[in-house]
Amino acid sequence: MIKAGTWVEIERVLLRPDQRAAGLPTDTAATPYLLRLSGFLKADAELGSEVVVTSLIGHEHCGVLRLENPSYAHSFGNTVPELLQIGREV
Amino acid sequence: MRDLSYAAVMARKNAIMKASMGMDYDTFALSPVAFDYERMMRETGYSLEDVARIQADTKVGNTPLFELTRLTEAVRRTAAPGKGATILVKDEAANASGSFKARRASISAYEARKKGYKGLAAATSGNYGAAVASQAAMRGLKCIILQEVFDSKGIGQPEIVEKSRACEAYGAEVQRLSVGPELFYQLLMTLEETGFFNASLYTPFGIKGVETLGVEIAQQVRARYRKDPDAVVITHAGGGNLTGTARGLLAADCKARIVACSVDLGGLHMASDSDFNRKSFTTGHTGFGVPFATWPDRVDVPRNAARSLRYMDEYQLVTQGEVFYVTELLTKLEGLERGPAGNTSLTAAVTLARQMDRDQIVVVQETEYTGAGKHHNRQLSFARENGIEVRVGDPAGNVPGKTIVLPEHLDQVRGRVQDMDKLRRSYLKNAAKAHPVAAWTEADLAFLASDLKVDAAWVQQASAEL
Ligand SMILES: Cc1ncc(COP(=O)(O)O)c(C=O)c1O
Numbered sequence: 001m002i003k004a005g006t007w008v009e010i011e012r013v014l015l016r017p018d019q020r021a022a023g024l025p026t027d028t029a030a031t032p033y034l035l036r037l038s039g040f041l042k043a044d045a046e047l048g049s050e051v052v053v054t055s056l057i058g059h060e061h062c063g064v065l066r067l068e069n070p071s072y073a074h075s076f077g078n079t080v081p082e083l084l085q086i087g088r089e090v
Numbered sequence: 091m092r093d094l095s096y097a098a099v100m101a102r103k104n105a106i107m108k109a110s111m112g113m114d115y116d117t118f119a120l121s122p123v124a125f126d127y128e129r130m131m132r133e134t135g136y137s138l139e140d141v142a143r144i145q146a147d148t149k150v151g152n153t154p155l156f157e158l159t160r161l162t163e164a165v166r167r168t169a170a171p172g173k174g175a176t177i178l179v180k181d182e183a184a185n186a187s188g189s190f191k192a193r194r195a196s197i198s199a200y201e202a203r204k205k206g207y208k209g210l211a212a213a214t215s216g217n218y219g220a221a222v223a224s225q226a227a228m229r230g231l232k233c234i235i236l237q238e239v240f241d242s243k244g245i246g247q248p249e250i251v252e253k254s255r256a257c258e259a260y261g262a263e264v265q266r267l268s269v270g271p272e273l274f275y276q277l278l279m280t281l282e283e284t285g286f287f288n289a290s291l292y293t294p295f296g297i298k299g300v301e302t303l304g305v306e307i308a309q310q311v312r313a314r315y316r317k318d319p320d321a322v323v324i325t326h327a328g329g330g331n332l333t334g335t336a337r338g339l340l341a342a343d344c345k346a347r348i349v350a351c352s353v354d355l356g357g358l359h360m361a362s363d364s365d366f367n368r369k370s371f372t373t374g375h376t377g378f379g380v381p382f383a384t385w386p387d388r389v390d391v392p393r394n395a396a397r398s399l400r401y402m403d404e405y406q407l408v409t410q411g412e413v414f415y416v417t418e419l420l421t422k423l424e425g426l427e428r429g430p431a432g433n434t435s436l437t438a439a440v441t442l443a444r445q446m447d448r449d450q451i452v453v454v455q456e457t458e459y460t461g462a463g464k465h466h467n468r469q470l471s472f473a474r475e476n477g478i479e480v481r482v483g484d485p486a487g488n489v490p491g492k493t494i495v496l497p498e499h500l501d502q503v504r505g506r507v508q509d510m511d512k513l514r515r516s517y518l519k520n521a522a523k524a525h526p527v528a529a530w531t532e533a534d535l536a537f538l539a540s541d542l543k544v545d546a547a548w549v550q551q552a553s554a555e556l
Contacts, residue, residue: 025362031242034268055263057232074251074463077471082482087422090164090500
């Protein structure tokens, strides 16, 4: 169980494939249009349940509880050795 | 109950826009294609001096202009005798939030505050989100940023993930969305629900904010070199960067050649879920640059204040591999680590400088910050993870979405030129869809000629051949 007040991420389907804009490429048209958003959990809940969160600006959003303490893990990536060679040739 | 279906929300577009900007675009309309562009820009009510003063209050503008001495020397070694212009760069990364987009957000934030809006909303996956969030923070306004972040496998483009982080760092609510143009639908719903100000990238406030960049370039080059720059190279996507900068240069009476530059992503579809993470650039590429130049009014406001063909003299294309190579050279030769969008125009500047005379000056009009997610090492390693071949060789081997080739030598950074007349004709085709050629009046011809930087006779001739 995740406690009320915890920073979490929710997901919500905004448009099912049949509700999406016309004229999309077929790969995109076959997928639902999704929203993910982080906020503070309003009441104790289990992962995968329908919940309400309060965003950083105090607005409430509903959706399925997806992650506890969502974090940013983007990085500088694995070294690309080809880049290390650049600069000596000029 | 409001009808929240896609069609119903889109049908309420005009009413939502009016309420969210306190501005009625209908008053500028002259016909289905023509409108009074200059009056629209004037009636923002902000002079260049007002803009500069407002920007100074929120840590925007007066960025340094640097001479790239070692890169210039390196280019001269690949140039014919007497060739090799001096390359200057405007370090726009020094603005609050790390890019020129702070200029673009600053006046919207000021205007929203003045008109009593409680917050700002913007749909943008780029630096603009961070800029709006940062300006909103300084003005004590709430902020919502909507971004296209992840594909159907849930994988986010690292550069956009970094943008989500930056927006949240500045206190904004970030709505992270999957791939698709319905971003606009979600923006309309958000504006309707919250009553926030629409800080669209394409309002006259946004473009007015960029004009100071052009003015500063003219002033700084004149102060240091006692003459005007010969060419200013501008990374081009939605066209606001080019439009605002060129208008500022003109306001300062500077006649430098206006050169657009985009990364060539020909062949990749911008709304395709499976192409989404096969791009190593999230902006400054032809996937935005060409459609926006050839029909500016495809945006989230009724008339786009960013109209790049009005000001563009030339359009250079570069490959992903060339930009990554030049990014690395900027770091190694000039001691500056900067992000992809500014380095796109820097790459074109290398080609231009090589063709220009030694006593001429070419200005790279911006830099942007770099870091985790945005860094070229991350973009290249991400490309590899997505099955894209990365190798060293002749940049002619670059195939967007398949192969990235890093040049072996600066001499191979050559770019290529995009045919301007082709772009203009494509614009006219789009104009003809909005309003049939047979119905075009003198006023339409005059508007189209100004919008394409040609004369009315050219428009007449080209439209007869459509
Ligand atoms: C740093 C930077 N430079 C250039 C551009 C291109 O500007 P525009 O979309 O106005 O053409 C963008 C955004 O798209 C950007 O974030």
